[in-house]
Amino acid sequence: MPTIALVDDDRNILTSVGITLEAEGYQVQKYSDGAAALQGLQDTPPDMAIFDIKMPRMDGMELLRRIRQKSDLPIIFLTSKDDEIDELFGLKMGADDFIKKPFSQRLLVERVKAVLRRATPRDGTVTPQEAAKTIDRGKLSMDPDRHSCTWDAKPVTLTVTEFLILQSLAQRPGIVKSRDALMDAAYDDQVYVDDRTIDSHIKRLRKKFKLVDDDFDGIETLYGVGYRFKEA
Secondary structure, three states: OOEEEEEOOOHHHHHHHHHHHHHOOOEEEEEOOHHHHHHHHHHOOOOEEEEEOOOOOOOHHHHHHHHHOOOOOOEEEEEOOOOHHHHHHHHHHOOOEEEEOOOOHHHHHHHHHHHHHHHOOOOOOOOHHHHOOOEEEOOEEEEOOOOEEEEOOEEOOOOHHHHHHHHHHHOOOOOOEOHHHHHHHHOOOOOOOOHHHHHHHHHHHHHHHHHHOOOOOOEEEEOOOEEEEOOO
């Protein structure tokens, strides 16, 4: 079963959430602050992580920033009700999902399962039908089974959610996808997100591609309608 890193300075949450996840069959790594978690995540990489935002020594935002420099590890944030600004920053930095405190243990488990489903590739066997799923659009190449993405043969590291959004756009260049359609492509039915979530992911996608190509303009905005991948 997958390993989940749980990072929170609240011992009660570490204990209760840890017990819930272990009861579901997951292995759980527990850390009580961001600094300890950063080292632990590097030494023993998990399959996904759950971060609290407000922690001593190193908060969840800084931990996410450092992790994203080297890894596309799926990450869920735990946030209090008044942390809307933090939530937007977290999405821009590459968080995959948010859960607001207080939350039910069942909701958390469903969100964990949803993120892991999106992140887990199938076995390495590639059939002709699966090979056809590889997307090549001009300079863009995406392999969903390997979760790999390149632009002009240069690798672009994407989070699970970013990959799914770009995949949805690139599958039909020139076709406008509404925010609702992109939400459906990137999130399970159990997960509610609003328009700003998709906008934040799009901004981050553009930023990542501009790091490898300053002239990147592959994702077009149609204001009031949605987004589309530019036809070659």
